Amino acid sequence: MNAYTPYDAKVDRADALSRDSVLLTLSFKDPGVAGSFSFIPGQFVELSLLGYGEIPVGLASSPRDAGRIQVSVRSVGNVSNAVHRLEAGDEVGVRGPFGNGFKRERLAGKDLLIVSGGCGIPPMRSLILDILGDRQGYGDVTLLYGSRTQQDLLFREEYASWGKGMRVLLTVDSGDAPDPGLGMGCDVGVVTNLLDKVDVKPQTVAVMCGPPVMYKFVIQKLLQKGMRPEDILVSLERRMKCGLGKCQHCTRGSKYVCLDGPVFTYKQMTDEYGGL
Ligand SMILES: Cc1cc2nc3c(=O)[nH]c(=O)nc-3n(C[C@H](O)[C@H](O)[C@H](O)COP(=O)(O)OP(=O)(O)OC[C@H]3O[C@@H](n4cnc5c(N)ncnc54)[C@H](O)[C@@H]3O)c2cc1C
Ligand code: FES
Numbered sequence: 394m395n396a397y398t399p400y401d402a403k404v405d406r407a408d409a410l411s412r413d414s415v416l417l418t419l420s421f422k423d424p425g426v427a428g429s430f431s432f433i434p435g436q437f438v439e440l441s442l443l444g445y446g447e448i449p450v451g452l453a454s455s456p457r458d459a460g461r462i463q464v465s466v467r468s469v470g471n472v473s474n475a476v477h478r479l480e481a482g483d484e485v486g487v488r489g490p491f492g493n494g495f496k497r498e499r500l501a502g503k504d505l506l507i508v509s510g511g512c513g514i515p516p517m518r519s520l521i522l523d524i525l526g527d528r529q530g531y532g533d534v535t536l537l538y539g540s541r542t543q544q545d546l547l548f549r550e551e552y553a554s555w556g557k558g559m560r561v562l563l564t565v566d567s568g569d570a571p572d573p574g575l576g577m578g579c580d581v582g583v584v585t586n587l588l589d590k591v592d593v594k595p596q597t598v599a600v601m602c603g604p605p606v607m608y609k610f611v612i613q614k615l616l617q618k619g620m621r622p623e624d625i626l627v628s629l630e631r632r633m634k635c636g637l638g639k640c641q642h643c644t645r646g647s648k649y650v651c652l653d654g655p656v657f658t659y660k661q662m663t664d665e666y667g668g669l
Contacts (some may be wrong), residue, residue: 396637399441399486400426404479405461410547414467414512415477416453419485420460427460434520435494435602435628435656439636440464441486445475449633449651451602452490453515455522462487465515465547491636492655495520495600495626503598504532506591508611510539510584510603514547516628517602525558534559535591539584539607541565543572552577562587585610593618600656602628608669612659622660627669629655 406418421427441447454463466476509517540546553576564580631643631650638652646666
């Protein structure tokens with residue numbers, strides 16, 4: 394099949410996650426595709442809408458879910474606004490999965506520090522669900538997740554269940570008493586402050602996805618805590634078109650974020666690309 398031809402998919406559900414994010418549950422129309430589509434957390438797909446265009450979005454569901462995928466889309470522009478108008482039964486196109494993702498062999502057996510900000514949480518949710526499906530395969534797991542307000546925290550109804558298998562720490566830039574709907578406490582302050590509550594050990598690997606401004610401060614603090622640059626994994630967002638290493642939209646030095654990334658170690662970033 395031509396790599397530019399999307400798979401036909403149907404919207405099974407469109408659930409609002411916050412004032413500007415929607416979670417789409419999609420199933421592939423071709424049973425052959427539904428049976429064979431597989432991915433690892435951190436990979437992304439190109440989601441297309443006829444008449445609007447195509448956007449890269451991270452896979453948000455568990456890779457263990459057979460026959461369906463979920464993506465969370467924040468409305469920021471032309472295509473993503475159209476995605477927000479989708480309803481159950483509507484049709485979309487899906488190309489992928491693309492990118493390297495968070496490779497299991499890099500994370501298995503390690504203590505994991507998952508750091509996420511704002512709408513960077515969808516691929517982290519995929520990783521969390523995968524870890525919880527094989528909990529004994531990992532050491533201590535901690536999620537640090539920050540957002541602007543408590544209303545912007547995505548997947549809030551899942552934190553209580555995530556908390557049964559891992560430590561979950563939340564923070565918001567501004568807010569009052571924790572919303573009872575969260576089922577847990579929530580600090581006020583930047584996500585970096587949450588790092589004061591966690592220990593970093595030699596076997597800790599940090600994985601993060603969020604706004605670029607978050608990376609700078611979180612990485613600085615992780616290095617101060619003694620983490621090695623090769624144990625810090627970041628997922629980068631760049632403008633993308635093809636997802637296939639052909640169009641050059643996402644180049645970073647000699648690398649393509651769509652093919653060689655979007656997950657890079659901080660060591661790669663500093664040694665090969667001169668920083669974030
Ligand atoms: C690997 C990858 C994974 C992503 N995962 C998700 C996800 O899970 N959920 C989600 O909501 N979004 C995700 N994005 C961002 C998403 O692709 C953009 O928000 C989308 O392309 C915007 O398209 P648009 O037509 O709606 O907006 P446009 O009208 O094209 O642009 C609106 C605004 O968004 C900015 N923008 C456009 N494209 C990008 C981009 N690729 N990265 C950053 N800013 C951009 C523009 O500068 C502009 O300010 C991801 C991007 C990448 C590269
Ligand atoms: S998106 Fe086209 S080369 Fe990466």
